[in-house]
Amino acid sequence: MDVAAGRVQVKDAAAKWRADLLHRGSTSERMERVFRLHIDPIIGHMQMAHVRPAHIRSWVKDRSAVLAPSTLAVVYSNLVSFFGAAVIDRAIGISPCLGVRLPDSDKAGHFVPIPDQVHTLAENLPPRYSAVSYLAAGCGMRGGEIFGLEIDQLDLKRREVDISQQLVCISGQAPYLAPPKTKTSARTAELPKVVCEALAAHLKRFEPVEIEIVDATDPRNVVTRTARLVFTTNMLQPMHRATWAHIWAPAARTADIPKGVGLHCLRHYFATLLIHKGASVKAVQLALGHSTPMVTLNTYVGEWPEAGEKTRRLVDESLGHTPRLA
Incomplete structure (x- = not known):
């Protein structure tokens, strides 16, 4: 020791x-x-x-x-x-945490908005940010992925978005670009029609301008470069989480989103929509960019139909009625 x-x-x-x-x-x-x-x-x-x-x-x-x-x-x-x-490191012989129990964890589920609330959010956010709600609800993008999105990552003709970076905000530092949350968070997401229409309207009204920002997407080669972010503040600066909190709160109240629930609830909407429409665990994992299927299961396990009921239905559909036995 x-x-x-x-x-x-x-x-x-x-x-x-x-x-x-x-x-x-x-x-x-x-x-x-x-x-x-x-x-x-x-x-x-x-x-x-x-x-x-x-x-x-x-x-x-x-x-x-x-x-x-x-x-x-x-x-x-x-x-x-x-x-x-x-x-x-042999600073101590045994961890004092051994044998310590925690209170039972609360079982409260995620707040999942309904479609009318998604539209109400879009209508009540400032016009500069209306499309944010559709990117989150229609593609499952995280807030950092949305605010780190550059115009070159969008392909409205093919209806695809390349999610390969995020905007990171740390207290005392200017927002900067960084790799996605996990390796599997880097993905190409399909753009539904409603999202394409919202983005097209946004870009027509708020054309991206060139701004200087630190790019740490390659930690071994951090540079300051020019970027054309799709969403910026009114001062044409990268969005900071504190600024977004003030923008989000009034629209969330109008849409009856509970206090303390943020933009991430729209990602939950996207995930549960896929699940209720029959998407597999793997499909939802890839669409959300989760690191493993287990993360997806642990997060949304209560959203999948009851396995027992699904098993009975599949067997009945396959075998049908029993033959007449002698």
């Missing part, structure tokens, strides 16, 4: 651990926020070797009062990873 490492305070050891991780900027920012808000103030002052399961159970009880069970599970997973790495 590294006795000296065991004497280091949790907050200092965690900061060094995060600095060594191979995370993208947005993930690093989220993890830094998790430790700063939920871990460091409670156990950050303790020496690594002094943290016991009792301290972690006390931490779980404290955080359960302010975090939803699903959010607490995400925060706790970061803590488990940190102490697991400390065991591997």
